Amino acid sequence: xxxxxxxxxxxxxxxxxxxxxxxxxxxxxxxxxxxxxxxxxxxxxxxxxxxxxxxxxxxxxxxxxxxxxxxxxxxxxxxxxxxxxxxxxxxxxxxxxxx
Amino acid sequence: xxxxxxxxxxxxxxxxxxxxxxxxxxxxxxxxxxxxxxxxxxxxxxxxxxxxxxxxxxxxxxxxxxxxxxxxxxxxxxxxxxxxxxxxxxxxxxxxxxxxxxxxxxxxxxxxxxxxxxxxxxxxxxxxxxxxxxxxxxxxxxxxxxxxxxxxxxxxxxxxxxxxxxxxxxxxxxxxxxxxxxxxxxxxxxxxxxxxxxxxxxxxxxxxxxxxxxxxxxxxxxxxxxxxxxxxxxxxxxxxxxxxxxxxxxxxxxxxxxxxxxxxxxxxxxxxxxxxxxxxxxxxxxxxxxxxxxxxxxxxxxxxxxxxxxxxxxxxxxxxxxxxxxxxxxxxxxxxxxxxxxxxxxxxxxxxxxxxxxxxxxxxxxxxxxxxxxxxxxxxxxxxxxxxxxxxxxxxxxxxxxxxxxxxxxxxxxxxxxxxxxxxxxxxxxxxxxxxxxxxxxxxxxxxxxxxxxxxxxxxxxxxxxxxxxxxxxxxxxxxxxxxxxxxxxxxxxxxxxxxxxxxxxxxxxxxxxxxxxxxxxxxxxxxxxxxxxxxxxxxxxxxxxxxxxxxxxxxxxxxxxxxxxxxxxxxxxxxxxxxxxxxxxxxxxxxxxxxxxxxxxxxxxxxxxxxxxxxxxxxxxxxxxxxxxxxxxxxxxxxxxxxxxxxxxxxxxxxxxxxxxxxxxxxxxxxxx
Numbered sequence: 001x002x003x004x005x006x007x008x009x010x011x012x013x014x015x016x017x018x019x020x021x022x023x024x025x026x027x028x029x030x031x032x033x034x035x036x037x038x039x040x041x042x043x044x045x046x047x048x049x050x051x052x053x054x055x056x057x058x059x060x061x062x063x064x065x066x067x068x069x070x071x072x073x074x075x076x077x078x079x080x081x082x083x084x085x086x087x088x089x090x091x092x093x094x095x096x097x098x099x
Numbered sequence: 100x101x102x103x104x105x106x107x108x109x110x111x112x113x114x115x116x117x118x119x120x121x122x123x124x125x126x127x128x129x130x131x132x133x134x135x136x137x138x139x140x141x142x143x144x145x146x147x148x149x150x151x152x153x154x155x156x157x158x159x160x161x162x163x164x165x166x167x168x169x170x171x172x173x174x175x176x177x178x179x180x181x182x183x184x185x186x187x188x189x190x191x192x193x194x195x196x197x198x199x200x201x202x203x204x205x206x207x208x209x210x211x212x213x214x215x216x217x218x219x220x221x222x223x224x225x226x227x228x229x230x231x232x233x234x235x236x237x238x239x240x241x242x243x244x245x246x247x248x249x250x251x252x253x254x255x256x257x258x259x260x261x262x263x264x265x266x267x268x269x270x271x272x273x274x275x276x277x278x279x280x281x282x283x284x285x286x287x288x289x290x291x292x293x294x295x296x297x298x299x300x301x302x303x304x305x306x307x308x309x310x311x312x313x314x315x316x317x318x319x320x321x322x323x324x325x326x327x328x329x330x331x332x333x334x335x336x337x338x339x340x341x342x343x344x345x346x347x348x349x350x351x352x353x354x355x356x357x358x359x360x361x362x363x364x365x366x367x368x369x370x371x372x373x374x375x376x377x378x379x380x381x382x383x384x385x386x387x388x389x390x391x392x393x394x395x396x397x398x399x400x401x402x403x404x405x406x407x408x409x410x411x412x413x414x415x416x417x418x419x420x421x422x423x424x425x426x427x428x429x430x431x432x433x434x435x436x437x438x439x440x441x442x443x444x445x446x447x448x449x450x451x452x453x454x455x456x457x458x459x460x461x462x463x464x465x466x467x468x469x470x471x472x473x474x475x476x477x478x479x480x481x482x483x484x485x486x487x488x489x490x491x492x493x494x495x496x497x498x499x500x501x502x503x504x505x506x507x508x509x510x511x512x513x514x515x516x517x518x519x520x521x522x523x524x525x526x527x528x529x530x531x532x533x534x535x536x537x538x539x540x541x542x543x544x545x546x547x548x549x550x551x552x553x554x555x556x557x558x559x560x561x562x563x564x565x566x567x568x569x570x571x572x573x574x575x576x577x578x579x580x581x582x583x584x585x586x587x588x589x590x591x592x593x594x595x596x597x598x599x600x601x602x603x604x605x606x607x608x609x610x611x612x613x614x615x616x617x618x619x620x621x622x623x624x625x626x627x628x629x630x631x632x633x634x635x636x637x638x639x640x641x642x643x644x645x646x647x648x649x650x651x652x653x654x655x656x657x658x659x660x661x662x663x664x665x666x667x668x669x670x671x672x673x674x675x676x677x678x679x680x681x682x683x684x685x686x687x688x689x690x691x692x693x694x695x696x697x698x699x700x701x702x703x704x705x706x707x708x709x710x711x712x713x714x715x716x717x718x719x720x721x722x723x724x725x726x727x728x729x730x731x732x733x734x735x736x737x738x739x740x741x742x743x744x745x746x747x748x749x750x751x752x753x754x755x756x757x758x759x760x761x762x763x764x765x766x767x768x769x770x771x772x773x
Binding site: 011018021022023025030042092094096097098 | 746747751753758
């Protein structure tokens with residue numbers, strides 16, 4: 001299988017994630033969509049690594065997973081904190097950074 | 100001890116006194132502060148006497164000693180040092196200043212006794228003496244300017260000593276502003292001279308006059324000397340910068356005696372005498388000074404004829420006498436001018452002290468119209484006033500007789516148009532005798548007023564309520580206003596001692612320099628004026644001296660006799676009233692002080708105020724506030740408003756922007772790569 005197919009899948013998954021972030025208002029779903037985007041990136045990296053026949057891309061994929069895990073930990077923590085303060089779990093309502 | 104040590108002691112003792120009084124004001128009892136102040140000045144006088152003897156031990160050629168404490172700046176072309184110059188002129192000035200100041204301090208310990216600002220008063224007074232001594236001892240233009248400015252500041256502090264009196268604070272501000280005009284003149288004049296001589300040290304600059312200004316009346320030198328004269332005129336209250344001095348009489352009487360009669364106002368005379376090498380090389384500037392001095396002496400004397408405020412009569416008299424001195428030193432009659440400076444310090448301080456005693460007996464009232472008949476109630480004050488008056492009007496054998504007539508004789512000896520100045524001087528001596536004795540006869544002769552009768556009965560008058568003598572406003576006696584009790588010379592030994600000493604000096608002070616007989620002062624001052632082209636050459640002939648002395652004596656006696664006829668013999672004063680009615684226009688002109696205040700108001704104050712208003716309303720608001728400040732701040736405000744609008748707080752909006760941005764970047768690279 002040529003690398004293009006992997007890249008098409010990766011692009012599809014990335015687009016699904018990005019559109020999910022743009023349309024969804026629940027932070028939990030937004031986090032899930034973020035994971036989709038990250039995994040799309042990981043998939044592309046792995047595909048390139050295989051096409052080139054070396055290991056760098058795979059190492060990058062591992063690093064991206066670690067970063068993703070951290071990000072999820074922080075994001076979930078934020079969501080729990082929002083919930084504990086009885087704020088709405090809705091990113092459109094949480095707009096205190098308005099200038 | 101060496102001469103330099105004495106010189107520094109003269110300077111530092113008053114400073115130490117001022118600091119000690121200021122820093123122990125909460126610790127020591129306030130009575131003690133008066134004695135600390137008096138003691139510091141008396142010791143300073145002793146040190147000045149020591150300096151005199153140390154100077155006498157030196158040879159004639161060596162009597163100019165410069166002592167440097169440290170350098171302020173010693174770089175290319177600038178030699179600013181803290182240095183004092185000890186020569187006969189500076190030591191003469193130190194003796195006069197510290198001697199008269201010590202007596203006035205002594206007087207003030209009683210006179211100000213009930214004032215609630217007693218400690219502050221002596222701290223200021225000592226600071227003033229320090230500043231004045233710094234001025235006269237300065238060996239360097241920089242120190243001279245510092246002393247000059249300090250003196251102005253001390254004068255401001257002391258004029259507005261009663262700081263809750265609006266008239267006093269206004270007078271203080273007026274004096275300070277006019278003095279600052281003089282300070283600016285002095286500084287600019289120094290620049291003009293420094294530019295060519297390249298030295299701030301006085302003696303070095305004097306030595307370079309010939310090479311720096313090879314031609315006489317060099318433009319820059321004349322400009323510099325005229326600017327120095329602006330400084331001298333502002334400090335010495337000469338026309339047209341004189342209007343502050345009469346108002347300065349709002350200060351306590353010892354201040355009037357010390358600052359506005361004996362010491363500070365003579366600083367201009369000292370300055371011209373000190374700067375004589377420049378003035379002799381720029382005779383045009385010196386001539387201007389001599390003419391203005393002669394003008395002042397007549398203008399002030401005529402105003403003094405009609406003023407009804409006791410202290411202001413003496414103030415105008417001071418202006419007039421300093422006019423004589425300025426005329427003398429600007430006509431190169433240095434010894435005569437400085438001799439008159441000394442005798443004037445004695446008799447004018449004495450007159451002010453006696454006037455203070457009378458004002459105290461009147462419970463603060465200063466108007467001559469309400470005084471009269473104090474002769475029997477206050478014999479000692481009357482005697483002092485009479486001695487001061489005789490010396491001031493140049494009655495034969497009193498000190499003023501010799502000094503004033505010497506000035507006139509020397510001025511006439513310059514020949515040419517200087518003779519006119521001499522004639523003005525004679526006219527001035529007649530006027531002097533009249534106004535002095537008008538004041539004395541009105542205060543001491545005639546029907547005793549209520550206060551005088553009360554005092555004869557052994558009781559010092561107390562006003563029912565304390566008022567400002569100028570406006571009649573009711574005052575209390577707390578700090579910032581005069582104290583509750585008044586003190587007269589008859590009942591206070593320290594006032595009596597100070598006035599007695601000055602009365603003796605005012606009587607016999609003339610023996611220092613009897614024309615053609617004793618010339619102590621002339622010889623003493625010779626080393627300072629060794630380079631002068633007039634000091635030895637200019638000498639009135641014997642005939643001129645005798646004629647001058649006789650004419651001066653006749654004028655003085657005639658003036659006193661005229662005053663006696665007008666204000667004593669003619670007890671109804673119908674002749675005076677008749678004169679006043681017949682010369683109503685002239686009288687109004689003199690009562691309004693030749694309209695100098697109004698003139699300065701129209702020529703200087705109003706244009707400046709109008710310009711200030713214009714600047715505030717147009718320049719400040721439209722240009723500075725609108726353009727310079729408003730322009731950049733408006734741009735920043737508009738820019739930040741635009742950026743702020745982008746910060747909506749919608750997370751998904753940010754995400755969309757980010758995505759679009761990344762897409763745009765990706766597209767850009769894709770397109771540019773292909």
